[in-house]
Amino acid sequence: MILAVDTGNTRTKWAIFARDGKLQTAGICFNADLDGFEIPVAWQSCSHAIAANVAGDVIAKKLDALLVKARIPFAWAQAKAMSCGLKNHYELPQQLGVDRWASMVAAYKRYANQPACLVVNVGTALTVDSLYQDAFLGGLIVPGLNMMQNALVQHTDAVNSMYGQRQDLPRNTADASYSGVIMAMVGAIVMQADQLESRCQDVPSIVMTGGDAELLLPILTPIFGVKPVFVESLVLEGLYLMGSETA
Numbered sequence: 305m306i307l308a309v310d311t312g313n314t315r316t317k318w319a320i321f322a323r324d325g326k327l328q329t330a331g332i333c334f335n336a337d338l339d340g341f342e343i344p345v346a347w348q349s350c351s352h353a354i355a356a357n358v359a360g361d362v363i364a365k366k367l368d369a370l371l372v373k374a375r376i377p378f379a380w381a382q383a384k385a386m387s388c389g390l391k392n393h394y395e396l397p398q399q400l401g402v403d404r405w406a407s408m409v410a411a412y413k414r415y416a417n418q419p420a421c422l423v424v425n426v427g428t429a430l431t432v433d434s435l436y437q438d439a440f441l442g443g444l445i446v447p448g449l450n451m452m453q454n455a456l457v458q459h460t461d462a463v464n465s466m467y468g469q470r471q472d473l474p475r476n477t478a479d480a481s482y483s484g485v486i487m488a489m490v491g492a493i494v495m496q497a498d499q500l501e502s503r504c505q506d507v508p509s510i511v512m513t514g515g516d517a518e519l520l521l522p523i524l525t526p527i528f529g530v531k532p533v534f535v536e537s538l539v540l541e542g543l544y545l546m547g548s549e550t551a
Contacts, residue, residue, distance in 0.1 A: 307353035309541035313428040317492040318541040338366045343374045354547030356402040380406050388545050391439040406542030411511040415533050420506040422497050423473035426514035430489050433498040446492045449516045490523050513538035
């Protein structure tokens with residue numbers, strides 16, 4: 305068994321995978337609660353672990369201590385020039401966010417059903433990354449839902465999207481600001497899909513993950529004419545694949 309751990313800006317997610325790649329069990333913990341996290345019994349079945357962290361050094365030390373306490377050999381995942389057959393065309397490959405890279409590796413190996421694929425992670429930030437054949441070409445980083453909402457609240461006196469609903473033609477300020485945030489995210493995805501299609505002359509498949517992805521799926525489905533593939537554990541699956549490669 306292989307333990308994959310993904311620490312994002314807000315939450316730490318983990319999953320145990322069998323050697324054949326099947327997810328056995330999974331869990332989640334808010335980063336703020338890591339100090340009191342009880343190591344699951346299932347972790348003891350794991351031969352080794354691979355961990356990713358984008359939440360900074362303080363959280364990294366807490367995660368390190370947990371894995372040491374669990375007595376599981378582990379490695380920190382890193383973006384590389386190539387993983388699992390996928391080439392990384394970032395100018396400095398090691399500076400690519402490891403969670404972005406892991407999600408792309410998983411999409412490339414498991415879910416991309418076209419030579420072109422757009423990998424969308426809708427979390428604290430929205431990332432939109434373009435794959436073609438066996439290479440990552442480039443991508444976007446956009447403020448996520450809560451980040452954009454907070455910016456509106458903090459920098460305007462009368463605009464608050466927290467209580468709005470999405471409308472095609474909003475007629476009050478809350479709905480207008482909430483709809484604007486949602487459509488800004490949708491617009492980034494659609495424009496990047498158009499860029500990828502134009503570049504590769506191929507309609508891309510869309511693979512999505514992240515806590516807010518399901519908010520966008522009903523909007524994106526009619527735009528693309530097909531429902532994007534939603535994979536809740538995409539980053540963890542990518543970490544498993546990267547861990548299997550180096551095991």
